Structure formats: C-alpha cells, structure tokens
Amino acid sequence: MAQRGASLTKRLLAFAGRQDLKTEPVDVPELVRNMADLLQRSIGPAVQIETHFPLRLVSAFVDANQLELAILNLVVNARDAMPEVGVISIAAKERVVGPDASGALSPGRYVCLSVTDAGEGMDEATLARSVEPFFTTKGLGKGTGLGLSMVHGLAEQSGGRLVLQSRPGEGTTAEIWLPAAEVESKTAPEQRTGEATVKGRSAPGLTVLVVDDDSLVLMNTAAMLDDLGHEVIEATSGEQALRALRRSQGADLVITDQLMPGMTGTQLIAAIRSEWPHLPVILATGYADLPEGADPEIPRLSKPFMQNDLAGAIAASVEPVERHDCIVPFRPKSG
Numbered sequence: 001m002a003q004r005g006a007s008l009t010k011r012l013l014a015f016a017g018r019q020d021l022k023t024e025p026v027d028v029p030e031l032v033r034n035m036a037d038l039l040q041r042s043i044g045p046a047v048q049i050e051t052h053f054p055l056r057l058v059s060a061f062v063d064a065n066q067l068e069l070a071i072l073n074l075v076v077n078a079r080d081a082m083p084e085v086g087v088i089s090i091a092a093k094e095r096v097v098g099p100d101a102s103g104a105l106s107p108g109r110y111v112c113l114s115v116t117d118a119g120e121g122m123d124e125a126t127l128a129r130s131v132e133p134f135f136t137t138k139g140l141g142k143g144t145g146l147g148l149s150m151v152h153g154l155a156e157q158s159g160g161r162l163v164l165q166s167r168p169g170e171g172t173t174a175e176i177w178l179p180a181a182e183v184e185s186k187t188a189p190e191q192r193t194g195e196a197t198v199k200g201r202s203a204p205g206l207t208v209l210v211v212d213d214d215s216l217v218l219m220n221t222a223a224m225l226d227d228l229g230h231e232v233i234e235a236t237s238g239e240q241a242l243r244a245l246r247r248s249q250g251a252d253l254v255i256t257d258q259l260m261p262g263m264t265g266t267q268l269i270a271a272i273r274s275e276w277p278h279l280p281v282i283l284a285t286g287y288a289d290l291p292e293g294a295d296p297e298i299p300r301l302s303k304p305f306m307q308n309d310l311a312g313a314i315a316a317s318v319e320p321v322e323r324h325d326c327i328v329p330f331r332p333k334s335g
Contacts, residue, residue: 286304
C-alpha cells in the first residue's frame, strides 16, 4: 500500500499543477466530438452522452491532450454517480468576467466546458472536500481520489478554474473555465494540439495491449494511444492479458504496469516471452529499481508519463524489429 501511495503521489504532482503544458488554441466542440467513441466505450452502453454546443465558439487556450484526460475523468465520475442508466450532458459556452467581478478568475473571456449528470449529487461537506487528493466516495478499489484533483490542477495551471455545483438527489455539474484564445487557430480541426510534434504519430497504427489494475491510469493511457492512432486492447491483470493474447489474432506491443495483484509486470513479461518471444513489451513503472532477478534490459517507461514520452517509448520498442525485417505473427510456440 505504501508503494501504491507513492505512485499515486507522483501522478498527482504530474497532473495537478506541476506539469509542462503545451497550450494553444483548441476547438473544444471538435475535441469532444473526436472523443465520442472513446467516451461511450468507457462508460458502457447503458449511459448516454448528449452534447450541447453553440454554432460558433471561441477556442480555449489549453493543452488538448490534458483536456481530453480531464473530460474523460469527469465523464467516468458522472457515470459512477448515476444508477445503471442515465444521461450525461457535455456543453460549452463563452463567458466574460468583468473587471469588477469578484472571484478567482481574472477579467477576460473564457470558455466554460461543463459535464452534468443526474446522479446522487453531493452534500456541502462532500462537495467541499471533492478536489482533495485521494478523497473519494467510491468503494474500496473503485477510485483513486485523483480524478477531480487532476482536473482542478489543469484548470488552475491553465489560468482558469474548476467549479462544482451539486445537491443531494439533484446531480452534479462540473465546469472547467479556460481562458479564451486571443487569436483563433488557423490549424485544420483534425490537427489537434501537439499533433505535428508527437513522435510516432506518422507511424502505422499498432495494436497495443495495455495492462494496468488502476482503471483511471488504464483509461488515460488508452486515450493517449487512441490519440496517437493505435488500436487498444485493455486488461486489468496479467492473467487477463494472457487470455487476451491467446484468443486474439495477435498484438504488436504490450505495455504493462509493474505493481499488480496476482501477477506483477515483470512476471507477465516473462510469461509473454515464453510464448511470444518476438512480441515487444514495455514496463511502465514509477520506480527505478526492478525486482531481484528481473531482466535489466526490459524497456521501461517512467510513470507518470506524457504522450510524447509514450510515443517515444513505442517508437524505440518497435523500430529495431522493423529494421531487421523479422516481424513474426505472435502465436504461442508449439510444445
């Protein structure tokens, strides 16, 4: 538990106010529309998503990749707050804060992005603690308590704020206020923030198996991979990952967490190498030292990581195989 707490603290420092943001004008409605499939897949078929955007909306000045993760966190939180069925509403509008307004926002134009659910809602005491690190009302093992902290950190660091409105039995609305861009982006809608600079984006899409027992980390990694153009297979344990590999037509790459119950990442890698010796693997871990006896040459990705780090690790893992023209279908070895 102490190691898990240290890992969560590292992620909190990375996402809640001490990250290097790559801010530029972002078309918020277009970004949400591009996430539609990912969001619906993350919450399941029983909960529906509605969007409400004006015909014209000024761009927000924000890091697009981090805003995607923030929206994903809010939507998953909204789903968890509702019964088995329901509707989540995502909306955006322009707001102006005048020079005489009181509050934490500086005068100027803002894009207000909101996520609303019809769930249980929160009382005043819970609402007051909602953005505290590690505070969660979810059951044991169902949440890290970092989702709203990450969103709060992104909004604050971007020059905006997170506003939560909630009452018991009346649902919750989470608003992310972001500064409006002074100059409208002339970039085509499909060229989102960082698209030209992220390594590996122009490479052919891969099928990547991601393994992590933390659902929030798993979804965030899947979102980054999806944005990079890769197809993602998700697994929450080493055993589930092996079953996915054995019943599938093959994967191009595996990215696994280290600290997982039942089977660690290094144990999973050893099992993969015994059956699929040519399958590239990456160990994502927040710790410098590997367990005794582990292969020191295992490619590693340090947690917490940004999308550029992820793309670079993928490129480094698959390029040596491509250079030697020895790509092999990933099938179990015969006895």
